[in-house]
Amino acid sequence: MASEKSFLLVVAVLLLLSPALGAKERCNPQDKKALLQIKKDFNNPYVLTSWKPEEDCCTWYCVECDRKTNRIVTINIYLSVPETNFSAKIPDSIGLLPYLQTLTLHHLPYLTGRTNISGPVPAFLAQLKKLTYIDLSFNNLSGSIPPELGQLPKLEALHLDRNHLTGPIPASFGSLKSNPDIYLSHNNLSGPIPPSFFRLNLTRLDLSRNKLVGDASGLFGATKATQTIDLSRNQFAFDLSKVKFSKTIISLDLNHNKLYGALPASLTALDNLQLFNVSYNRLCGKIPVGGNLQKNDVYSYFHNKCLCGSPLPKCSN
Known part of the structure; x- marks a missing residue:
């Protein structure tokens, strides 16, 4: 009886160990x-x-x-x-x-x-x-x-x-x-962003380092869920001063484009903004004071047409 139980135990163990x-x-x-x-x-x-x-x-x-x-x-x-x-x-x-x-x-x-x-x-x-x-x-x-x-x-x-x-x-x-x-x-990638694309409510978008052109302002909006957006190193051209930004934005990289106008004061209300870069564009005017804008270094703003104010040099009269 003992040997029979031992045999059955061995068979049970083999069945457990062998998937086949x-x-x-x-x-x-x-x-x-x-x-x-x-x-x-x-x-x-x-x-x-x-x-x-x-x-x-x-x-x-x-x-x-x-x-x-x-x-x-x-x-x-x-x-x-x-x-x-x-x-x-x-x-x-x-x-x-x-x-x-x-x-x-x-x-x-x-x-x-x-x-x-x-x-x-x-x-x-x-x-x-x-x-x-x-x-x-x-x-x-x-x-x-x-x-x-x-x-x-x-x-x-x-x-x-x-x-x-x-x-x-x-x-x-x-x-x-x-x-x-x-x-x-x-x-x-080349050409403009299709108008239908602006209907999307994207959380994360990275179009950087392409050959895209035209007006990309439709990607933004005060009611959108945008958290990170990178349009850097393209050939986008639009008036940044007219853009409405979502307060959910954490990272906004627009460097090396053809953006013009001034930095809108609404940027100071973006409390979650951690990364911000508009260098190498055609922006002008005083950098708004407040929010997280002054926490960025000079490299986030330099090589524009006539941006001034902290962290860049003071604006002249």
């Missing part, structure tokens, strides 16, 4: 098939060696399954240092994951240097209606931003920064009712 014996595979078969195709399309990189057909894909590195549905909801491939040859385009096979919510393909270099995922931003991403987060930053993407991305109903954040994207900001982005955080900096 003790538990049914969680992974949806169609999702596994799609992931294996993605691995193949990415040229079987080292970072995806855990993606083995004989193992449960919910246990694979870089992916996450929903705890209730067991469908793949996250792909998160991020390389902080060169580890593998990741030379392929973003594969269409990603579009075979209908429950995908988060897609991160960030900084994926060759083994020999910083040359990253190439090709355009794929329009098929618009088919993934559950997507809430897209991060394709720090890659080698080129071409224009597909207007189809404006059809994503649940998008909360879009990171396309630090690529080689060209063309305008799609007018379809004005249809993004979810008001996502948008990061398009360090590209070669």
Whole structure:
């Protein structure tokens, strides 16, 4: 009797320790098939060696399954240092994951240097209606931003920064009712901001280091939820004195543009303002006194047409 109990105990322990014996595979078969195709399309990189057909894909590195549905909801491939040859385009096979919510393909270099995922931003991403987060930053993407991305109903954040994207900001982005955080900096985007874009009530927006032109004042408004906005190093031109700012603003960077007019006195009411930079513009007049404006150093204001007053030199009579 004792030996029989010992045998049963050993079997129970083995069942607990062995997923193959003790538990049914969680992974949806169609999702596994799609992931294996993605691995193949990415040229079987080292970072995806855990993606083995004989193992449960919910246990694979870089992916996450929903705890209730067991469908793949996250792909998160991020390389902080060169580890593998990741030379392929973003594969269409990603579009075979209908429950995908988060897609991160960030900084994926060759083994020999910083040359990253190439090709355009794929329009098929618009088919993934559950997507809430897209991060394709720090890659080698080129071409224009597909207007189809404006059809994503649940998008909360879009990171396309630090690529080689060209063309305008799609007018379809004005249809993004979810008001996502948008990061398009360090590209070669050009043209004016489409009027439809001004309808958005964005919390975070970064359009810096592009070739954008025209009037961007529609991005601001006293009732908007803006917290951080970076329009620096473009060619925007508008009268800053007529702009109404939200009191929620924490960071406002407008340097290296063609802004003109005076600094509005309403800036002194922005109690949350921590970063402020209007250097290298065409502004004129006295810097308003109050709020956090005098807490910035001279480099936040210099190289304008005729700005004066603290922290710049005093205004002359």
